[in-house]
Amino acid sequence: MSDADMMALMGISGFGAKKSKVQLDRNRFDKNKRPFQAPVQPASSSSSAGPSSNIPVAEPVYDPDDLSLAGRPDADDENEDEYDEDDAPQFPMTHELVLADHNKVVSALAVDPSGARVLSGSHDYDCKLWDFGGMDVRCKPFKSWEPAGSYYVNDLKYSNKGDQFLVISGTSQAKLYDRDGEEKATFIKGDMYIRDMKHTAGHVADLTSCAWHPYEENLFITSSADSTIRIWDVENKRKQKTVIVVKSKERGARTKVMSCAYSPDGSIIAGACLDGALHLWNANSNFVRPNHSIEGAHQKNSETGSIVFSRDGWTMLTRASDDTVKLWDLRKFRKPIAEQSGLATLYPGTNAVFSPDEKYVVTGSSAPGKGKQGSLLLLDRETLEKVESVEMPSSVVKVLWHTRINQVLVGLASGQITVLYSPLTSSNGAKLLLNKGPPRKATIESLSNSVMAPAIITPHALPMFRDGDDIVAAIGSATKRKREKERNDPRKSHKPELPVTGPGKGGRVGASATQHIVQNLFRDTTRDMDVSVLPDFSAVIHCKFLLSAIVASVLDPQLGLEHLCAFCSPTAVRLENRAAASKLMHKCFSASALIAAVSGMT
Numbered sequence: 001m002s003d004a005d006m007m008a009l010m011g012i013s014g015f016g017a018k019k020s021k022v023q024l025d026r027n028r029f030d031k032n033k034r035p036f037q038a039p040v041q042p043a044s045s046s047s048s049a050g051p052s053s054n055i056p057v058a059e060p061v062y063d064p065d066d067l068s069l070a071g072r073p074d075a076d077d078e079n080e081d082e083y084d085e086d087d088a089p090q091f092p093m094t095h096e097l098v099l100a101d102h103n104k105v106v107s108a109l110a111v112d113p114s115g116a117r118v119l120s121g122s123h124d125y126d127c128k129l130w131d132f133g134g135m136d137v138r139c140k141p142f143k144s145w146e147p148a149g150s151y152y153v154n155d156l157k158y159s160n161k162g163d164q165f166l167v168i169s170g171t172s173q174a175k176l177y178d179r180d181g182e183e184k185a186t187f188i189k190g191d192m193y194i195r196d197m198k199h200t201a202g203h204v205a206d207l208t209s210c211a212w213h214p215y216e217e218n219l220f221i222t223s224s225a226d227s228t229i230r231i232w233d234v235e236n237k238r239k240q241k242t243v244i245v246v247k248s249k250e251r252g253a254r255t256k257v258m259s260c261a262y263s264p265d266g267s268i269i270a271g272a273c274l275d276g277a278l279h280l281w282n283a284n285s286n287f288v289r290p291n292h293s294i295e296g297a298h299q300k301n302s303e304t305g306s307i308v309f310s311r312d313g314w315t316m317l318t319r320a321s322d323d324t325v326k327l328w329d330l331r332k333f334r335k336p337i338a339e340q341s342g343l344a345t346l347y348p349g350t351n352a353v354f355s356p357d358e359k360y361v362v363t364g365s366s367a368p369g370k371g372k373q374g375s376l377l378l379l380d381r382e383t384l385e386k387v388e389s390v391e392m393p394s395s396v397v398k399v400l401w402h403t404r405i406n407q408v409l410v411g412l413a414s415g416q417i418t419v420l421y422s423p424l425t426s427s428n429g430a431k432l433l434l435n436k437g438p439p440r441k442a443t444i445e446s447l448s449n450s451v452m453a454p455a456i457i458t459p460h461a462l463p464m465f466r467d468g469d470d471i472v473a474a475i476g477s478a479t480k481r482k483r484e485k486e487r488n489d490p491r492k493s494h495k496p497e498l499p500v501t502g503p504g505k506g507g508r509v510g511a512s513a514t515q516h517i518v519q520n521l522f523r524d525t526t527r528d529m530d531v532s533v534l535p536d537f538s539a540v541i542h543c544k545f546l547l548s549a550i551v552a553s554v555l556d557p558q559l560g561l562e563h564l565c566a567f568c569s570p571t572a573v574r575l576e577n578r579a580a581a582s583k584l585m586h587k588c589f590s591a592s593a594l595i596a597a598v599s600g601m602t
Contacts, residue, residue, distance in 0.1 A: 032095045032434075034390075034420075091378065092406050092422035093390055097430035099139050099417040101128055106411030107349050108153050109398040112162035112179075115405035115429055119165060120417055121153025127167060129181050130417075132432045139433070143181045148173075154349065155209045160217055164234075168210045172203040174222050176234065185237045190226075197228050201239040209259045214266045221262070221269060227254035229271050244287040248275050249295060258348075259318075261307040268330075272297070272304035272318060280330070292333050298322050306351030310358055317361060319352035321345045325363055325384060340384035343377070344368060347397045347413065356403040360387060364396025364410070376410055376420075392418065405429035 099118070108121035118130040120141075125148070128141040135142075147153065151170035158165045164184065167175045176185040190200030197204070205226035213219035218234040219241070229244040248255040256274040262283075263270070269281045278297035279290040298304060302322035309316055316328040323343050326336040344366040352363035361379040374395040378388040398411030407429045408420040419430040486492045 032097060032430075034094060034096050088424045089422050091388065091408075092426045093376075093408060093420040094422045095420070095430075097139065097419040097421070097433065099130055099141075099419065100415065101141055101144070102126065102415030102417075104415050105347060105395075105413040106398055106415060106417055107347075108156040108168075109400050109409055109411045109417070110156040110158050110165065111400060111402050111409065112158045112165075113160065113404070114162060115402050115407070117179075118409065118417070118419075119156050119158065120411065121147075121156050121167070121169075122415060123152050124415070125150055125152065127153055127156070127181070132429050135433055137433060145181065147175055147177075151206075154207060157210050157212055157220075159212055160214065166210045166212070166220060168207045168222065170206045172205055172207060172224065172226075174207060174210065174232070176237075185234070187232060187237045188239060197226060197245050198243050200243075203228065203230065205256075208257060211261050214262055214264055216266065221260050223257035223260040223271060225256040227257060229257055229260050229269065242287065244269070244271070244281060246271060246273060246279060248273070248277070250275065258304045259307045261309060263309050264311055264313050268309075268313075270307050270309075270316065272307055272320075274301060274303060276300045276302060278304075278318065278328075280333070292330070294333065297326070297328075297336075298324065303348035305345075305349045306353070308351075308353055310354060317352055317354065319350060319363055321348040321350070325352050325361065325379065327361075327381070327384060338382065338384040340379055340386075344395075346395055350397050351399060353399055353401055354381070355401055356406065362399050362401055362408065364392075364399050366395035366413070374412070376408075390420070402429070 099120075102120065102122040102124055104123040106120055106122050108119075110119040111117070112119075116132055118132070120128050120130070122128075125146045126144050127147050129143040130139075130141045147167045148169035148171045153167065153169050155168035156165060157168075163179050165177055165179075167177060169175075172189045174187045175183060176187075178184055188202040190197075190202040190204040192204040194200050194204075203222065203224040203226055205224050208223045208225065210220055210222045213221075219231060220234070221229055221231050223229050227246050227248075229246065230240040231242040231244075233241050246255060246257055247253075255277070257271050258274055259270075259272045261270045262268070267283050269283055271279045271281075273279070276296050276298045278294045280292040281287055282291050285291065297318065298320040299322040302320045304318055304320045306319050307316065308318075314330050316330060318326050318328065320326075323341055323345050325340045325343060327338040329337050343363065346366040350364055350366070352361055354361060355378075359381055361381055361384060363377055363379065365375040365377055367374045374392045376390040376392055376396050376399065377386055378390075379385060380387050392410060392412060393414060393416065395413035396410055397413055398409075400409045401407075402409070405428050406421075406426045410418045410420065412418065421430045423431065
């Protein structure tokens with residue numbers, strides 16, 4: 001036996017106990033696997049294909065006897081993404097994860113550049129933030145809020161850095177939020193009574209879409225139903241930077257701008273209008289008129305759901321509610337170079353995007369009827385012919401294919417968000433939920449530690465439970481002088497009088513059954529305006545009483561003294577003035593001394 005084995009046997013081979021490694025189940029993704037569907041072959045290649053072209057290719061099956069990296073149970077999870085190109089699926093759509101929290105159609109969808117968080121908006125007026133790394137198997141968002149009350153959410157866009165995002169709702173004001181969903185700015189609303197849109201500080205009608213500048217991180221554009229596209233600066237929310245007024249060919253009337261987009265280099269701004277026109281402006285022009293325009297690019301009164309540029313900057317993809325997807329070349333901007341029609345569109349915000357390698361176009365098709373299924377379509381970029389169709393539970397409205405995590409997010413009309421991925425070709429994202437492993441079970445050691453070392457909770461010691469004086473004291477200011485000052489105050493340091501038991505004592509009524517009756521009899525009914533006159537008026541009355549008491553004491557000293565003492569205390573109580581009461585008591589004692597002297601002389 002070697003020394004290393006002996007040290008390991010004695011338990012001193014390392015510093016501390018070796019931490020057990022969590023073994024993940026190699027078949028943990030099988031429960032999210034979609035049912036197999038035969039791929040749809042393009043119409044152009046069906047005639048030239050051989051007899052074996054219609055045979056579906058089976059999905060790769062996990063073999064426990066396979067000694068490759070994907071089959072070894074002791075392989076590290078970090079190397080799990082390494083795969084054989086022959087077994088990898090063509091599209092990352094073999095498995096799915098469902099995010100179900102909206103109750104109406106998902107009208108906006110965005111993913112941050114890192115692929116860690118998903119932002120969704122719906123016709124239920126809510127925006128929701130989802131975090132793949134923080135979610136559990138329940139798949140619930142970590143934040144949900146209404147950005148504009150009872151208005152639909154039309155568009156959402158993350159900035160290039162992913163530290164903030166824009167929310168475009170049915171109002172005329174765009175809102176800017178940070179990464180955690182805290183509002184940073186609300187951009188100004190224009191004056192609706194000004195006819196010239198160039199003289200308004202903001203939009204005067206509902207917003208439709210937005211787009212960030214690809215290089216200038218503080219610039220973005222918004223389109224609206226007020227027939228304008230406005231360029232904004234994040235630092236100035238009181239007024240837009242530039243206004244692009246779009247005019248329709250119909251006698252100079254206004255038209256709604258349904259979509260807007262920047263080219264990859266930021267040199268071109270594109271806008272699609274409700275009258276079917278498609279306009280292009282150079283970003284360094286004066287925006288008086290478009291540099292390129294196509295009237296009737298889509299049918300009139302059809303809403304264009306998206307405008308997407310390819311990475312080369314010359315190809316543009318549009319998807320409209322006239323059931324068409326069109327591909328345009330800016331160098332031959334007269335007619336589309338490819339077109340696909342017959343795509344059912346029930347929701348005008350239905351969009352289309354390029355795949356990460358830009359070999360395919362992904363879009364959605366609505367369900368043909370109530371209770372039927374929609375379709376996610378993959379089209380060839382050159383011809384826009386259908387390559388593959390994936391069935392969905394309801395109509396497909398929003399589609400997004402993230403490049404970094406290689407996963408497809410689909411927003412449905414039922415309020416459900418479906419994340420399509422492949423365990424072989426996708427990374428992170430939806431796979432993080434199943435890579436965490438099962439939760440740890442409670443052991444006897446953990447329970448005993450929690451019992452022997454209970455947590456001491458003192459809520460009133462927290463700053464949120466302290467009043468202003470305690471907070472100042474916690475900062476460092478002493479309150480000793482303030483307590484000494486309050487101790488010298490006779491009102492604050494006065495001891496409360498004990499309740500009276502019995503019939504009463506010292507002019508105070510006891511707690512008997514007739515207490516309220518007696519208090520009402522002796523209650524002062526003098527108005528507040530007569531309080532200042534009361535001492536002088538009472539002094540005159542009681543001086544007359546004092547003279548009468550002195551005269552009565554001359555005739556009968558004992559009767560005059562009793563008469564004087566009987567009315568002394570109630571008089572002082574009725575005066576409600578300490579100074580007047582002390583003067584009256586002094587007079588009464590002087591009178592009693594005079595009576596005693598007169599009686600002694602007699």
